[in-house]
Amino acid sequence: MFYDKDTYTETHTKEIEADVVIIGAGLFGGLMAYELSKAGFSVAMLDSGSVVDRAESIRRFKASPLKNGNSAYKHEPYAPIPPETDPFEYYIQDGEGITDPLKRVEFGALYLRNVGGTSWHFTGHAERMYPEDFRLKTAYGRGEDWPISYSMLEPYYAKVEQEWGVSGNDTVVAPTKHPYPLPYTPLTYLDQQVNVAAEKLGDSIGPMPHCRNAVPYDGRPQCCGNASCRFICPVGAKYDGSVHVFKAVDEGADLYSSHVVRHIEVNADQKIDHIQFRNYTDPDNPVDGIARGKTYILAAHGIESARLLLMSKNDNVPNGVANSSDQVGRNLMSMVGMNMGGYAPMPVYPYRGPVNATGSFWQLRNGDFRKDFAGIATIIINGGFDPTNGPLDEADTAVDKDDLFGPELRDRVHTNTAAQVYFDNSVEVLPNPENRVTVDYDHLDATGLPRPKIDYKIDDYTLEGVYVSWKRGWDVLHAMDARQDKPNGKKLPKPTRKYFNELVKKDGIKSGAAMIAGTTRMGLDPASSVVDTYCRSHDHDNLFIVGTGCYVTSGSVSPSLTAAAISVRAAEFIANTYTGSKG
Amino acid sequence: MTEHSRQKFKVTRRHVIGGLASIPFAASFTPTFALADAPEINKFIYASSILCGIKLDKSFIALAHQIWGALTLGATDKEKRSWRRMINQISTLPANANSQKINKALRMAGRGAKEQARLLAKVWYTGRIKRKIGPKQSTFEVINYDDALVWLACDFTKPPVTCGGHFGYWQHPFTGKV
Structure with missing residues (x-):
């Protein structure tokens, strides 16, 4: 409609x-x-x-x-609205430069x-x-x-x-088995290759429930894999x-x-x-x-x-x-995470099918581990390193860094893009009254209304979840024998606690999820x-x-x-x- | 599917996408120079084919004009002559020239030719060009997203916001058939 x-x-x-x-x-x-x-x-x-x-x-x-x-x-x-180029043209958030996530997390939810x-x-994940x-x-x-x-x-x-x-069926990643109105949305070939590695580590990948039409429904057409629905679905198959x-x-x-x-x-x-x-x-x-x-x-x-x-x-x-x-404005929650990617040794063909994702890791979403660290939803991004500009960036790199022209350039762009694997981690955050939205009368929008001021940080429970999800992602990439770069085969980093702490100290942890709750x-x-x-x-x-x-x-x-x-x-x-x- | 028929398919899909999209934003790159002021366009397309490693036929003429206009926007006559020198030099190469031969030809084309060739290849591949918007800031301007050559190089996919095929096609490995 x-x-x-x-x-x-x-x-x-x-x-x-x-x-x-x-x-x-x-x-x-x-x-x-x-x-x-x-x-x-x-x-x-x-x-x-x-x-x-x-x-x-x-x-x-x-x-x-x-x-x-x-x-x-x-x-x-x-x-x-917060612009994606710089959300802080709208949001106000103090503490720029603080990377300790227990003191400040940059709030980038759009x-x-x-x-x-x-x-x-x-995402259309229902x-x-x-x-x-x-x-x-x-x-x-x-x-x-x-x-x-x-x-x-x-x-x-x-x-x-x-x-x-x-859309869904009994195999989808969900808390219960129950009927769905539409047939399930199948895993991509990429998901299936990741699953082979995940199973080596005792995990597995399952399809997700979607509100993008698996068959024509309610006056809207069937999804035909435009691979842009994370941003806009051109045909209205995504609800x-x-x-x-x-x-x-x-x-x-x-x-x-x-x-x-x-x-x-x-x-x-x-x-x-x-x-x-x-x-x-x-x-x-x-x-x-x-x-x-x-x-x-x-x-x-x-x-x-x-x-x-x-x-x-x-x-x-x-x-x-x-x-x-x-309590209005308090207990702001937006999931956090650190993502990772690498090049598989074989073509896995990303950039096909629904983006963000069709497949999700089954493990670490719910269980007794949540006594110790936060719940985690890790999905396999069907759009590689960047769903819209990833292949373009490969071309820039092949020309600028690898000095390629002609058939070698064409082959490099193809080979590298076809091998991209990327995981997105969303980690649960707990309510904290100090995480809040207030209104800042010192900073007004174009109509004279106060802009939203954000205070945001995470606790050790969530930070540990970020670490566990980060390590799991790298472990699976290692199990795929993925590499940092395709032509030279430079090995991926070892996901040690020390390396994690160094990364967090350097760059902090960002909140970039669309979820804004609490x-x-x-x-x-x-x-x-x-x-x-x-x-x-x-x-x-x-x-x-x-x-x-x-x-x-x-x-x-x-x-x-x-x-x-x-x-x-x-x-x-x-x-x-x-x-x-x-x- | 043979390599020949695959190439034929790509061109067909490109035409379909172009016809459906009819994106007017590239109009700003319509070259303002007279054609006589440009290198002979077929030679530009041939040199671009060699640098990019993808055969570009005459259906690319309009895009070639746009890209030439984007590359030489604000260029002096001297700079345009330099561009033509590089294009002429590359045009002497056979259609299947590899990176090594191309680099050798670029050295013979003189100072700056390599950077010009890099820029040309990147603009064709990405459909975008970097522009300065301040002393230390730059941004990309999009010339034509759907016709960027990456989508021909990556024949297993297509530009986003373009139908990829029947529902569920993504569960199978790419075989050349869509």
Whole structure:
């Protein structure tokens, strides 16, 4: 199902009214809008960004020299995002140059602000969290327990898997065996070669559950291996949040794009009275307006949701909205890791099939080891050293460093590119109230709003997980007899603790994952959490705050499916608790 | 699939990609010089074929103009003459010249010829060229991503954002058949 600006129009007004006002028309806002529209509620979705034009985005992507996560999408000055070239043009983070990860980790998590949200460039891995992720303290004595369990979420996982069209079977890397709506997505040839080495070390590679169509589904085509879906899927085979945004529109919901919500107004009864937005449809002539609803849903992702809550102060909420506990913005979590790669002795043919990955290591995702170190999700990147520019970089190296021309140049580019093996490690982080988002009034964005300030570091538990995952990656590359460089066969480094410590001391550890969680955490106690088990604010009973921000712990798997399941559960609660005006 | 038919397939796929994409961003590299001011374009394409080790036929003429324009953007007449000298020298080589023979010809082409040849090969292979944007900063400008020669050299894949084949093709080793 595709919409573009030629077939979709919005009617704008300075005063919006609906039963439910949703801030953020992304992965979770769209799903909730769809569910609530079907249940008879009038719904208005406001998003700070614009509707994505897929063809225009593809052109932008190809013209970008970097071709990274945010490259395909408009960067609007009125809806700023951390640029991939330098996230600190938007984020503020003190302590530049500190490499000790126990004191500071550079925070580089990217996200988008547009209709469909960050899901436009998410991995498309539709993974369930492990049951133990929800009771980490009880199971392993680490972190905290969630107030909800895997079994409570299970029916909602299944529902979202249907909505997204998740592919899988009994062999996929997942906590449980259960039916999937679509057939599984097979491992690449590269995955299979890595598996041979992994099995020598007692590990193995399994296929992952995906929300990219293994067969045509829900009006969207089958995946044909464009090998760009980590950045943009050109055919819409990969699910993204805009699908349910426009399904909601079909059900009668209203969408207001380029509407930046600048303030949430709380009245003396501690209810949300209205929200204030600025409509940037004509960026040179923005128009202010307000939106009123009976119920409000904030679904603007982990950074922007916290930012909006914190800057929406008035006499009734002097610490910001939903923040009587002082927990808004705290317990920020974004997975960390150190990646590694090498050249296999034989062609393994990367750069084919879905990127990021089709295969994942089975081991170290969950188990008793989590008493000692963090959980780890290691995937095999189908796009080699760089999914978009890797082969180009091989050509530059062959010419500049190896002085090659003619057939030798052609053969070197082919041989080296065909042998690239690269692993990506995502390591669990535990909640820490000192890891937080605040708003920095000394640094304003182009519209005069405070930019997000980040404090971020990891603890020994996560650092040990980074080391174990780093060592495992190198061990598997050694088992493949991989090399640092192809023509000279220079051996890979030995993954010793000493070498690891030297690398960390030199370069630190970076957070570059798209996961941004924990800033509006879920809990039973209003003194130590922001929302209840249905994502309703403890402070304001007509405000729901959804998305990965409600996470209590991070786990190590791709986060989106769990947040979607929680959002659908919250929508069901709203539908069962309130009555929509549409009957 | 024979080598000949594989080459034929590549050209066909390149044409299909180009036709589907019709990417206008390369328009900024449309050469502003008169053709008479450029080296004879067929000679430029032949020299590029030798340096890159990939046979470039006449379907590459438009791209060749773009690349020549990118290479000589802002170049003085003296620098253009130097480029032509290098291209003329390489054009004397047989089509299958190896790296050793190419390097020998470049030494005979005079000072700077090697760096020019390197730049030419890289731009053809990558479809991008490095530009200075400050005293110590530079960035790549993209000329044409889909037609970068790396995608012909790496015949087991294709430019991203291009359909690779039937669902699941990636589970099999590359055999030359897509």
